Amino acid sequence: DTAVSQTPKYLVTQMGNDKSIKCEQNLGHDTMYWYKQDSKKFLKIMFSYNNKELIINETVPNRFSPKSPDKAHLNLHINSLELGDSAVYFCASSQEGPDTQYFGPGTRLTVL
């Protein structure tokens, strides 16, 4: 069984479009995260959600908005896509207490 899943796996789109990436975890975790991995493979935290509340909102453009319909899902909406948004986006989850993170397989976004 897949613990953290993301859809789609690949996303190719034009500049200016709006797109969404979905994430689901079946681990019963309380906190979910979105990361951006650039071409140099560095993972940068974008958001984390705990029980539907935003805990961390790093300095990402407001074109990016996380939406959590329930504890098991955290979707990422991106408006007015730009070339610099091209990257791999990873969803992750963890328990609320001290814990490790479990990552999804990633969504490779290419903006043309």
Next chain:
Amino acid sequence: QKEVEQDPGPLSVPEGAIVSLNCTYSNSAFQYFMWYRQYSRKGPELLMYTYSSGNKEDGRFTAQVDKSSKYISLFIRDSQPSDSATYLCVVNMHRWNTGNQFYFGTGTSLTVIP
């Protein structure tokens, strides 16, 4: 100064070699230390997790933490071509009001040559 510093490599070793991967961190408040392995075009997967100074062994992998010098290591014995991946060191600070705060190293790319 970054919270976690990691030599990006790349590191290339012959099959059977002992591999040593290292990171340093800046804040003594970090409590939890992890190593993740990331294969090309895959998500990071947890390899080792520890919260105390000393060694933790799991098969061919040994994680070592020295809190006094803020130094963490991962040793791979009898390295195999299947160990070829990027290895990420991660530290965690858990706070009651903000929860878990993870800080990632840049990753070390390892290639094990048959």
